[in-house]
Structure formats: C-alpha cells, structure tokens
Amino acid sequence: MSWKELEQAAVVKGGTSASYQVSGWRVNRPVINEAKCTNCLICWIYCPEPAIVRHEGGKVTIDYDHCKGCGICETECPPKAITMVREP
Amino acid sequence: MTQAQTVRVSALQGDEAVAEAVRQCDVDVVAAYPITPQTIIVEKLAEFVADGRFRGEFVPVESEHSALSACVGAAATGARVFTATSSQGLAYMHEMLYNVSGMRLPIVMAVANRALSAPLVLNADHGDMMGSRDSGWIQLYAENVEEIYDRTIQLFRLSEDPRVMLPSAINFEGFILSHDKERVRLLDEEPIHRFLGRPRPKHRLDPDEPLTFGAIATPDTYYEFRMQQIEAMNVALGVFDEVEEEFERFSGRRYGAVDAYNTDKAEQVMVINGSAAGTMRAAARAMNAAGENVGVLALKLYRPFPAEQVASHLAHAKTVITMDRSLSPGAPSGPISEDVKSALQGAGMSRPVMSVVYGIGGRDLLTDDGRKIFAMAKEGKSFGPGSLMYGVKG
Numbered sequence: 117m118s119w120k121e122l123e124q125a126a127v128v129k130g131g132t133s134a135s136y137q138v139s140g141w142r143v144n145r146p147v148i149n150e151a152k153c154t155n156c157l158i159c160w161i162y163c164p165e166p167a168i169v170r171h172e173g174g175k176v177t178i179d180y181d182h183c184k185g186c187g188i189c190e191t192e193c194p195p196k197a198i199t200m201v202r203e204p
Numbered sequence: 205m206t207q208a209q210t211v212r213v214s215a216l217q218g219d220e221a222v223a224e225a226v227r228q229c230d231v232d233v234v235a236a237y238p239i240t241p242q243t244i245i246v247e248k249l250a251e252f253v254a255d256g257r258f259r260g261e262f263v264p265v266e267s268e269h270s271a272l273s274a275c276v277g278a279a280a281t282g283a284r285v286f287t288a289t290s291s292q293g294l295a296y297m298h299e300m301l302y303n304v305s306g307m308r309l310p311i312v313m314a315v316a317n318r319a320l321s322a323p324l325v326l327n328a329d330h331g332d333m334m335g336s337r338d339s340g341w342i343q344l345y346a347e348n349v350e351e352i353y354d355r356t357i358q359l360f361r362l363s364e365d366p367r368v369m370l371p372s373a374i375n376f377e378g379f380i381l382s383h384d385k386e387r388v389r390l391l392d393e394e395p396i397h398r399f400l401g402r403p404r405p406k407h408r409l410d411p412d413e414p415l416t417f418g419a420i421a422t423p424d425t426y427y428e429f430r431m432q433q434i435e436a437m438n439v440a441l442g443v444f445d446e447v448e449e450e451f452e453r454f455s456g457r458r459y460g461a462v463d464a465y466n467t468d469k470a471e472q473v474m475v476i477n478g479s480a481a482g483t484m485r486a487a488a489r490a491m492n493a494a495g496e497n498v499g500v501l502a503l504k505l506y507r508p509f510p511a512e513q514v515a516s517h518l519a520h521a522k523t524v525i526t527m528d529r530s531l532s533p534g535a536p537s538g539p540i541s542e543d544v545k546s547a548l549q550g551a552g553m554s555r556p557v558m559s560v561v562y563g564i565g566g567r568d569l570l571t572d573d574g575r576k577i578f579a580m581a582k583e584g585k586s587f588g589p590g591s592l593m594y595g596v597k598g
Contacts, residue, residue, distance in 0.1 A: 117425070117428065118428070119427075119428035119429070119431035119432050119435070122425065122428050122429060122432065124308055124369070124406060124407075124432060125306065125307045125308040125369075125407070125417055125418060125429075126306075126307075126417070126418050126419045126420075126421055126425075126429055127406075127407045127415055127416065127417055127418075127419070128415070128416050128419045129414070129415060129416070130413075130414025130415050130416050131414070131416075
C-alpha cells in the first residue's frame with residue numbers, strides 16, 4: 117500500500133490476542149493426566165498466559181492456541197499430573 | 205499589523221523563560237525529571253503548580269525514560285504535553301524519542317544542551333541533541349532568552365498542526381542561556397491562546413473506544429510509515445513560515461529559519477547556530493566597521509534543514525565557514541558542516557568550506573575568536589579534510 121494511504125502512526129482498533137492463534141513457536145506441549153490431577157489450580161495461577169482454562173467444578177484444560185510451551189505448569193504441578201511432550 | 209500589548213518586561217533566565225511560556229501555553233500535562241542545567245524549568249513549573257498558577261497536571265517521575273513515556277500516554281489522549289531535559293537525560297530518553305515521533309505525538313521538549321559523559325561535565329555543547337539528530341523531532345536552536353520564550357510558544361503551534369504532527373525540541377546551551385538572565389518582553393496570554401488553539405489529533409486514546417498506537421509493522425509497511433514522517437518534516441518547513449507569520453502578527457517578533465547578516469555582500473560567511481551566533485555577529489559587525497567584509501548566517505531551524513535558504517544565502521560568499529559545537533569522532537566533519545556542504549551541492553554550488561569545531565564541553569567562543577577564525581578563512585587555511593579543532597590545547 118502507498119504511504120499516502122496508510123493510517124498515520126499505525127493506529128489500529130484496540131484488542132487482544134484472544135481471537136488469534138499465538139502458539140506457533142511451541143516446541144513441547146503440556147498434557148494433563150486427568151487421573152492424577154487434583155484440580156488444585158496451581159497451574160492456573162502460575163501460567164503466564166491465560167492458557168489454562170478453568171471449567172465449572174474446577175476441572176482444567178489447556179488452550180493450545182495461547183500456550184507457548186514454557187513448561188512452568190509441569191514444573192509447578194504438585195501431583196506431577198502435567199507432562200511436556202514433543203509437538204507432533 | 206496589530207501589535208500585542210506587552211504585559212511586562214521581565215529579567216528571566218533561559219530556563220525560567222521556558223517555564224513561563226509553558227505556563228502561558230495552556231499545557232495539560234508536564235512529566236519531567238530534573239537534570240542540570242535544565243533543573244530550573246522543572247523547579248519553576250512545580251512552583252507554579254504549588255502557587256495555583258499552572259492548571260496542568262505535573263507528573264514527577266523517577267527517570268527521563270519514564271518522563272517521556274508518561275508524556276507519550278498523555279499526548280495520545282490529545283493533551284498538550286511538555287517535558288524538558290539535558291545531556292544524559294536526553295540520552296536516557298533516546299528509545300522513547302522514536303516512539304514519540306513514530307506515534308506522531310506533538311510533544312514539545314526543552315533541551316538545555318549539555319555535553320555528554322565521560323568525563324562528566326555540566327557545561328554546554330550540542331552533542332546531546334546531535335546524538336538524537338535522526339529521531340524525527342523538529343529541532344530548533346535559540347540564540348537568546350527572549351527567543352527561547354518565543355520559540356517554545358511557536359513550537360506547540362508547529363508540532364500540533366494537523367499537516368505536521370511531529371514532536372519538537374527547543375535547544376539552548378546550558379548555563380550560557382539556561383542560567384543567563386536577560387530582558388524578555390512577555391506576551392499577553394489571550395493572544396497566545398488564540399494563536400495556539402487546542403490540539404486536534406485525528407486519533408485519541410479513549411477507554412470507550414480502545415486504540416493501539418504504533419502497532420507492529422512488517423517489512424511490507426514499516427518503510428511507508430516512516431515515509432509519512434519524512435513527508436511531514438518536509439511539510440513542516442513550509443508550515444514553519446506560516447507559524448512565524450502568525451506569531452509576528454500578535455507579537456511583532458520574527459526570527460526566520462535562518463538569520464542572515466551581510467551574507468549578500470560578504471566574502472567570508474560563517475554558518476553557526478545557538479548563542480554563539482550572536483557573538484559572531486558582533487565580531488563580524490566590528491570587523492566590517494574596520495573595513496573587512498564578512499557575514500554570519502545564524503541557523504535557527506536545524507530539522508527540517510532549510511537547505512535551499514542556506515544555499516541561497518551562501519551564493520555570494522567566496523568562502524564558507526561552518527561552526528559545529530559537537531563532536532562526531534571519525535566523521536569527515538561536523539554535522540552542520542556536512543549539512544551545509546550537502547545544501548551547497550544540492551544547489552549546484554561549489555565553495556571552499558572551512559569546517560570548525562568549537563565550544564566543546566562549555567568552552568567559550570568570544571568575539572576575538574571570531575576575528576581569528578574569519579582571518580584564517582580569508583587566508584584560505586584549513587579547507588581541509590576534517591575539521592579545525594578550534595581552541596583545543598595542543
């Protein structure tokens with residue numbers, strides 16, 4: 117696009133990455149072993165992204181569109197219910 | 205021409221003149237961190253707030269990086285915003301300088317020019333602003349305290365013009381001008397407000413309609429965004445003349461992008477900016493009274509660079525002297541010298557140019573020094589590669 121047509125100062129409508137897939141660089145993905153999970157929510161607290169999704173009744177799942185694969189949840193999980201596995 | 209009533213003639217230091225101008229310009233937000241020799245500006249504004257004489261928001265911050273960051277947020281809401289700094293403080297702002305110009309925020313900043321560490325020095329040279337030369341800010345160098353006052357007012361108008369929307373810096377040498385007390389004819393506030401109007405940005409930060417400023421660009425768009433800044437700078441050169449004309453209408457005062465003394469007749473013409481321009485003009489006047497024929501071109505507006513005006517004022521000169529109050533180690537010559545040579549070449553003119561570096565770290569340049577430099581140029585000395593490091597103890 118010509119510089120004459122571009123919006124000045126790169127101003128765009130505000131928003132978040134909620135509707136985008138922002139996990140492209142992930143190498144290992146966390147997988148929850150539901151049998152071991154006690155629903156303590158430590159992973160939900162420690163996750164630096166909003167990638168641990170908390171459901172009614174306390175059950176947690178992982179939002180793989182926003183998980184960057186940092187592995188903090190695996191390290192912090194008290195019952196060792198989370199394992200990082202290689203992306204296919 | 206309608207002349208404004210001059211409210212009062214006051215004796216003000218350069219820093220005080222800036223603070224007074226900011227107080228009168230209906231500024232909404234000031235965020236600044238004190239640093240010698242700019243300190244008086246911040247102190248004076250804080251005093252105005254305490255005395256209820258300044259209605260704007262005064263944000264004390266913990267650093268210059270934060271000062272300019274706070275200014276970014278404030279200016280993005282459409283507020284009129286001011287800050288001030290010097291030397292290391294400007295260096296610490298460096299990252300944010302580009303954000304301000306890139307987000308097209310019309311912030312006005314006063315820079316009481318001071319040399320950079322190391323070794324630590326408090327006195328003036330232009331090295332601080334020259335280090336930020338390419339940051340996309342309009343840059344102006346004042347020559348005396350009244351000009352500092354006038355230019356501060358003018359720059360709000362220039363920066364906020366919808367055709368420009370670029371930040372600007374009013375430069376004046378630390379101590380030499382920041383702490384020098386001079387006669388200033390202060391203007392009425394009402395015509396200043398009429399002259400300035402209010403900022404009219406196309407976009408404003410608003411919690412009800414969230415916007416992102418300076419969103420990410422790609423190799424496909426970054427160049428074009430920056431091209432818009434280049435064009436705005438080119439446009440600013442013309443708008444600058446309009447602003448000066450409007451300002452003259454109510455103040456009776458006009459300076460020009462350059463100020464020419466005897467350049468249409470002189471054989472040697474010196475190009476110089478800042479306070480030393482006045483000293484050199486005095487030297488030139490005395491020399492001409494004694495039968496010499498020299499001229500001085502005071503460079504007021506530095507970015508955008510008034511290349512055509514500079515070249516046209518040098519058309520008569522047999523030799524040109526360029527004066528740089530900053531160091532550019534390893535460069536072929538100082539930044540002003542290179543700009544002047546480039547302006548000459550752009551106009552298809554070839555002149556011997558004597559590049560002089562002076563006044564580093566606050567060293568004085570007196571009328572006698574002017575006489576010596578003009579004499580050297582007449583003899584054809586130092587046309588050289590590189591610059592004459594005038595006054596260095598060898």
